[in-house]
Amino acid sequence: MADPVVFVPLRQLAEDIRARRLSPLALAEVFLDRLERLGPRYNAVVTVTRARALEQARRAEAEIAAGRYRGPLHGVPYGAKDLLATAGGIPTTWGAAPFKDRVFDVDATVVRRLEDAGAVLCAKLAMVELAGGMGYRQPHASFTGPGVNPWNREAWSGGSSSGSGSAVAAGLVPFAIGSETWGSILSPAGNCGIAGLRPTYGRVSRHGAMALCWTLDKLGPLALTADDCGLVLEAIAGRDPADPTTVDRPFRYEGGGTGRRFRFGVLRGITEGCEDEVRGNFARSLEVLRGFGSVEEITLPDLPYDDITRTILYAEAASAFEDLIESGGIAGLTAPEDRYTAYARDAILAKDYIKALRLRGVMAREADRVLAPLDALVAPGRLTVAAMLGGELRSAIRGTARDVMGAVGNGAGLPAVAVPNGFGARGLPTSLQFMGRAWEENIILAAARAYQAATDWHRRHPADA
Amino acid sequence: MSEADPVQAEVETLLALVRERYGARLDPEQEAGVRTAIDGIVRAARALRAVRLGTAEEPAQPFAAYRADP
Numbered sequence: 001m002a003d004p005v006v007f008v009p010l011r012q013l014a015e016d017i018r019a020r021r022l023s024p025l026a027l028a029e030v031f032l033d034r035l036e037r038l039g040p041r042y043n044a045v046v047t048v049t050r051a052r053a054l055e056q057a058r059r060a061e062a063e064i065a066a067g068r069y070r071g072p073l074h075g076v077p078y079g080a081k082d083l084l085a086t087a088g089g090i091p092t093t094w095g096a097a098p099f100k101d102r103v104f105d106v107d108a109t110v111v112r113r114l115e116d117a118g119a120v121l122c123a124k125l126a127m128v129e130l131a132g133g134m135g136y137r138q139p140h141a142s143f144t145g146p147g148v149n150p151w152n153r154e155a156w157s158g159g160s161s162s163g164s165g166s167a168v169a170a171g172l173v174p175f176a177i178g179s180e181t182w183g184s185i186l187s188p189a190g191n192c193g194i195a196g197l198r199p200t201y202g203r204v205s206r207h208g209a210m211a212l213c214w215t216l217d218k219l220g221p222l223a224l225t226a227d228d229c230g231l232v233l234e235a236i237a238g239r240d241p242a243d244p245t246t247v248d249r250p251f252r253y254e255g256g257g258t259g260r261r262f263r264f265g266v267l268r269g270i271t272e273g274c275e276d277e278v279r280g281n282f283a284r285s286l287e288v289l290r291g292f293g294s295v296e297e298i299t300l301p302d303l304p305y306d307d308i309t310r311t312i313l314y315a316e317a318a319s320a321f322e323d324l325i326e327s328g329g330i331a332g333l334t335a336p337e338d339r340y341t342a343y344a345r346d347a348i349l350a351k352d353y354i355k356a357l358r359l360r361g362v363m364a365r366e367a368d369r370v371l372a373p374l375d376a377l378v379a380p381g382r383l384t385v386a387a388m389l390g391g392e393l394r395s396a397i398r399g400t401a402r403d404v405m406g407a408v409g410n411g412a413g414l415p416a417v418a419v420p421n422g423f424g425a426r427g428l429p430t431s432l433q434f435m436g437r438a439w440e441e442n443i444i445l446a447a448a449r450a451y452q453a454a455t456d457w458h459r460r461h462p463a464d465a
Numbered sequence: 466m467s468e469a470d471p472v473q474a475e476v477e478t479l480l481a482l483v484r485e486r487y488g489a490r491l492d493p494e495q496e497a498g499v500r501t502a503i504d505g506i507v508r509a510a511r512a513l514r515a516v517r518l519g520t521a522e523e524p525a526q527p528f529a530a531y532r533a534d535p
Binding site: 135215244245303304306307308310311314328331337339340341343344345346347348349352354355356357358359360361362364398399 | 479480482483486487490491495498499502503505506507508509510512513514515516518522523524525526527
């Protein structure tokens with residue numbers, strides 16, 4: 001039986017902390033203990049940041065006692081994907097053996113903003129090496145071992161924010177920060193039965209985060225609920241002079257009920273290739289959505305969406321890791337296929353990359369045109385439940401699966417939130433995603449909250465956590 | 466390889482480039498993996514090339530002339 005402070009949504013934790021019914025120091029101790037004791041079970045943790053956590057928790061306790069309450073994350077533990085730089089001698093490994101001892105002397109902007117909000121950094125969380133940018137095909141692609149799913153320890157937790165997904169699902173931290181270039185927040189959230197929010201490109205500073213693809217990388221929260229994700233997003237969003245892609249659009253999270261009806265769209269044929277359970281759970285989810293909104297089928301123009309985003313991703317990743325690739329340093333990576341696949345990226349012609357960038361503009365306009373009359377496009381979060389640890393991964397990034405929502409959403413920089421919507425094969429969770437127009441995180445979060453208010457999938461937790 | 470198989474012709478040409486640069490590091494199994502990856506790259510590129518765009522359709526990426534203050 002988990003401690004009663006585990007699997008508690010942020011709003012409740014915050015209220016108990018603010019009212020001093022819950023000590024930030026005691027809370028940190030609970031989660032530090034779980035990270036140290038249970039983290040290895042899921043290969044979820046790279047570094048437990050005990051000293052920094054206790055120092056931050058003591059500070060939070062003192063400030064709250066003195067009446068200086070900072071807000072809903074004050075005194076709340078969290079974990080950061082290990083591609084976010086952390087000062088103070090804490091390694092930042094990018095999940096990759098060649099960087100396992102590397103230390104930065106600054107905090108990433110997101111880490112600093114969470115510190116400003118009073119949150120308590122308890123762990124650097126495991127990830128697929130180099131955020132999966134070198135072409136991995138199976139879960140054994142991190143020097144900390146494959147991410148293990150808390151719902152079924154023979155299954156993968158997802159990637160590339162593997163530890164961010166499993167740590168939240170197993171109650172090792174109340175929330176985590178992940179990154180998504182294509183699928184790396186929504187995939188582990190869906191695989192692990194939690195909520196994950198991919199913000200609009202430019203909403204959250206990537207300063208201090210590992211660069212995989214400059215025009216695709218986003219940072220966002222994974223947490224128990226869509227509401228939790230909104231609370232975290234408010235703390236980390238905003239312009240940052242150190243990241244020129246961030247924009248001056250302040251984000252104020254509008255939590256609570258909206259009392260309005262929503263208008264949802266579903267792309268024609270979106271469940272083609274889905275596992276039966278995924279398709280069935282999605283159909284049942286649509287029935288739930290019809291309880292507070294309309295659902296209509298829509299189409300996108302015929303464009304090579306997956307090819308557009310894949311070409312951009314491959315080309316930029318090859319450039320970002322040019323030194324590692326050309327020096328042969330990729331030979332030190334864990335997944336055998338990561339040790340050579342990136343050599344193929346030299347075959348991408350500049351003209352084709354530019355064409356992808358030109359088509360990206362068309363894609364972004366078409367996506368916005370389709371989304372403009374809607375509140376959100378909805379779709380299964382993933383075509384399948386989590387892969388087994390010994391299995392080959394189907395991936396739209398490699399072209400072995402289709403993911404129009406992911407290709408358009410990431411290629412056009414659109415926000416999406418995934419929430420659990422049932423279970424499929426082998427007792428593994430399935431998920432539902434809501435994707436909105438650029439900068440409309442509040443709308444998709446409101447829709448996801450409405451769905452979660454009508455269902456209880458987010459209140460179910462792994463039996464052995 | 467033949468005129469009827471333009472994809473493979475392009476794959477082989479690009480593979481020769483990669484082999485020239487990195488061939489010494491690749492065993493036969495790895496080179497086969499690289500070939501598969503290049504095949505995917507070529508097929509994606511051909512899909513992109515198949516869409517015709519007007520010259521006014523610029524790349525969707527920001528660039529601004531730079532000048533340090535003042």
